[in-house]
Amino acid sequence: MPHPQSPHRPSSADLTGGFCGVHPSKDTFGAPMPLHPQVPLPSPSPHTSMVASNMATSFDNHKTSKEELTGFMNLTDPNAMQWSAYNGQPFNHMSQDGNSCQYSLQYSPESTEIYSYGQNLLPYNNNYNLTYSAVPSSSCPRTYTNAPDLTGLPTTIQESYPPAAYQIEPQRPHETMDLSDQGINGHLMELREDYDYYSSTIKHEEHSDYSSPYDSDVTRSSTPSGDPPMPPHNFKGEEAAIDKEQPYAQLIYRALMEAPSRTMILRDIYDWFQKNTDKAADKETKGWQNSIRHNLSMNGAFEKVDHPSEEAKKGFMWRLTDEAIREGVKSTTRYRSKLPNKRGHRSHHPQPQRQASGAKGGQAARRAARMRRSTRREDAYRSDPYPMSRSVPDIPMPLSAYSPHSPYFGSGSDTDLDYVPEDFGNPLGGSNMELFNRSYTGTPLSQQSTAVGDSAYIELPMNPADPLFTNSPSPSADEPRTPEEQGQGGWGDEVALAGGSQFVFDVAYGEYAV
DNA sequence: CTATGTAAACAAC
DNA sequence: GTTGTTTACATAG
Incomplete structure (x- = not known):
């Protein structure tokens, strides 16, 4: 097995943590947070009222x-x-x-x-x-x-x-x-907004003035007055130095937070890591870069902006989502398997760009997918010329495309993608969309749901004629399914379990099943 | 089981 | 070669 993982693992330092001695745990990235309103966004965990x-x-x-x-x-x-x-x-x-x-x-x-x-x-x-x-x-x-x-x-x-x-x-x-x-229409509009906002992996915004803060080592000061080139957020004391043992996602977050517009290009993020962390200590390997890219791709806190500056002709700029800015980064893990696409939906219209490229991972992934197809629901699968893409479709999406799986939302608890059957009574459903959860306190129990399996994401067909499991390798056999999931094993099941959004389901159904 | 890190395949650039 | 996406796997907790 080609996985000599140990070499890169820092030992004691890693565990002690460079920062506050708190090793990242399940729910937090370090030190306990003060009880203030910023973050707290409600994390509708089962324990939160x-x-x-x-x-x-x-x-x-x-x-x-x-x-x-x-x-x-x-x-x-x-x-x-x-x-x-x-x-x-x-x-x-x-x-x-x-x-x-x-x-x-x-x-x-x-x-x-x-x-x-x-x-x-x-x-x-x-x-x-x-x-x-x-x-x-x-x-x-x-x-x-x-x-x-x-x-x-x-x-x-x-x-x-x-x-x-x-x-x-x-x-x-x-x-x-x-x-x-707005009545319900207003909520629909919210949905639309939400879709607009989260479904698009590439934001179309103006960043004409991006300039790499790392073009020159001395230009990194965040203020005109010439603050120290080190992290502008100098917390004096224990926090003066960036704790280098934070997870990549958190470090990227910090890097982006330091950047104007919370936006950087990959190269700059690399540079930031080299300057501010020890992840890049090992100059021999590029593993840390791979990890950064991996996190950027997989973590919903980061989004691409499709306005590469002149300086950054290669690649997109990466930006923190507003959600991330408000609430901080969340675990990358949740985006990994729960959402094969961190945006929560896929398009039939793959972007003709890089993002559509390595879409399905490597050969191993391909083999695995093949295996899955052969071992499960053979009839439902077909090979798809368009591997999943994180890109936003180039046509208006039906409402069914509003994936309730905006990865930014949800509790921050482990059982993040919550679903409650009761929510089916709610026109807006119990999706984990934060908007919904917050707006509709009528679903206060929506936290209790079942943590859906990793693969239980929504993937609604964009076209009625499309096979249900088109390019959907993930609801897979390699992931344990809950008993509920295993019930019917059908598409509706998965939708329901994944999103718990009657709204989505209904709309989808209305649009396509009729 | 979750969170994280890492390796790697792969495609597009 | 770089960038971006994805999967797989290892490891720690």
Whole structure:
């Protein structure tokens, strides 16, 4: 077996952890996080009350009073937190775009602990000014369902904190629609947005001004005043040095957070690693680069931007998703097998680009896929000329394409891709879409679901004529299936189990099955 | 079982 | 050769 894994494994250092002595564990990337609203996005883990979730979320986006915050904080479940920026440390460094600076001026120093998170909340390219968050939007007419009866919280609070789904909107860089009076249509629109946002692996945005921060070693300072070239987020003291033993995903995150627009090209990420981590210590091998690429590809926190700069003709730029900026990186693992495509859906219209290339991995993968096909549901498979692609389709997608598996959403708990049969009663389903979970507190139990098997993702046919298992090697035999999954083993099963979204299912059905 | 790291195949560039 | 995608496998917890 060609897997001499040991050589690369740092021993003790690895375990002790260069940072806080905390080895990355299941749910976190290091140190326990302070109980503040930034991250906390609710992580609808089974242990987290929906109330807390909504509250935290609401607060998060509206930044009302500190008192209210603390109140909510008490409701939040620390365990629900996930990896966040810098292990929960406030992310204070100034981004080069200056947005953060602008923002922080708004608040007094004593509120920094709280409001500094606003920096994280700011999308890389937004121009929210100081007025954005201070006012609890009276213009938030949106209703969000049956929250009250479930929360049991004072209505005033409820009213004070409109649905996260709404509040999140401003952070969508491309958001232009008015969400103010939407009923179900509004939610559909949210779905659309969500689709738009998460299905596209290549964002079409303007990054004409990207310049590699690493073109010159001395240009890395994040401020004009010439801060030290080292990580701008100098936490003075124990955190001054980037803990080098963080997982790749987290390190990439940090690298990107330091970059203007949270965007870098691969080469720069390499450089950052060389400068700031010891992953690249071994100059002999390129394994660390492979790992970086692997993480970029697999972790939903990173997205490609299809506007390579002049300097970066090769390859895309990689950017943190807004979601990642807000909530931090999540485990790459969850994107790996649960979603063969981290975007959660595939297209019949593969991108004619690189991304469509190595689509199915190597020969071993191919063999395995062959094996799977031969050993399971032979009739359902066929060879597909278009291997799965992470690319967004070039035609408008049917609603069925709204994969509920936006990998950014969900609890951050292990049982992330939650599904609850009860949610089928919910028009919007119990998908793990954060928007839904937050907006529809009517599905407070949606966390209990079954952690679906790794392969239980949704893959709806884009065309009624398409065979169901086209290029779908994953719902595979090599992955254990839960008893439920094994029940019928049909497509509907998988859809239901994977997404738990009646909405998706119904729509899909409506569109295609009729 | 999950999270992570690594190797590697492969295609497109 | 580089970049990006994917699978497989090892290892630790």
